[in-house]
Amino acid sequence: MTTMNKSIVLTIIVISTIFTGCKPSREKSALEIQNFEKSLYSQQTFSFNKPKGDSLLKMYDEFITRFPEDSLSPVYLFKAANLAITEGDGNKALAFLDQFIKKYPGHPKVPVCTFFKGYVYENILKNMDQAKESYLFYIEKYPNDDFVKDARMAIKNLGKTPEQMIMEFEAVQKLDSVRKADSIANLKAKKHRT
Numbered sequence: 001m002t003t004m005n006k007s008i009v010l011t012i013i014v015i016s017t018i019f020t021g022c023k024p025s026r027e028k029s030a031l032e033i034q035n036f037e038k039s040l041y042s043q044q045t046f047s048f049n050k051p052k053g054d055s056l057l058k059m060y061d062e063f064i065t066r067f068p069e070d071s072l073s074p075v076y077l078f079k080a081a082n083l084a085i086t087e088g089d090g091n092k093a094l095a096f097l098d099q100f101i102k103k104y105p106g107h108p109k110v111p112v113c114t115f116f117k118g119y120v121y122e123n124i125l126k127n128m129d130q131a132k133e134s135y136l137f138y139i140e141k142y143p144n145d146d147f148v149k150d151a152r153m154a155i156k157n158l159g160k161t162p163e164q165m166i167m168e169f170e171a172v173q174k175l176d177s178v179r180k181a182d183s184i185a186n187l188k189a190k191k192h193r194t
Helices: 003-022 026-040 050-066 072-087 090-103 110-124 128-141 148-157 162-193
Strands: none
Touching: 026 050, 026 072, 050 072, 072 090, 072 110, 090 110, 110 128, 110 148, 128 148
16 A cells, blocks of 8 residues: 555544544433433423423434434433423424334334324314324224323313313213202102102
8 A cells, every 4th residue: 555545544544533533422422311301300490491402302313313223212202202292392292203103113102102192283283183183093093091081081172162171061060960969859759758
């Protein structure tokens, strides 16, 4: 090898070492995320800090992109979806939820991700048709899951104001009270006749 070729090879090795060294390792990235999570969710924090939340979302996304097969990637992807929901960014939350469902179809958190899609459509994006469709899909696909009852209740109350829900609840309570009073009166009348 000529001196010039040796210089070129040496330069390439040095440059790739520099670029490789600039990216944090998996362990360093995970530690940075852990420390950032602690600062965002510390007890001294009284309100949610959106700029910090955005930074954490970026850190999650970078880790997931750089280490897609790592065992922490589904954990961070799920946390990213929840953080996007907390921030009220429905489109970003849906993107993370869809990514989780597609990339980890056998993961135990897929059913809850499917339920959260309905929640996002209903509460953040205010798209009641999509919310209903998502909830119905969730109920059909995971009929024995923990949130089926919540999904059915959500479908029943889609688009209703809190005042409407309170009025309906009070009407049901009143009807139940009347039924109980009638039952007691019937029992007393029956007992009196005998």
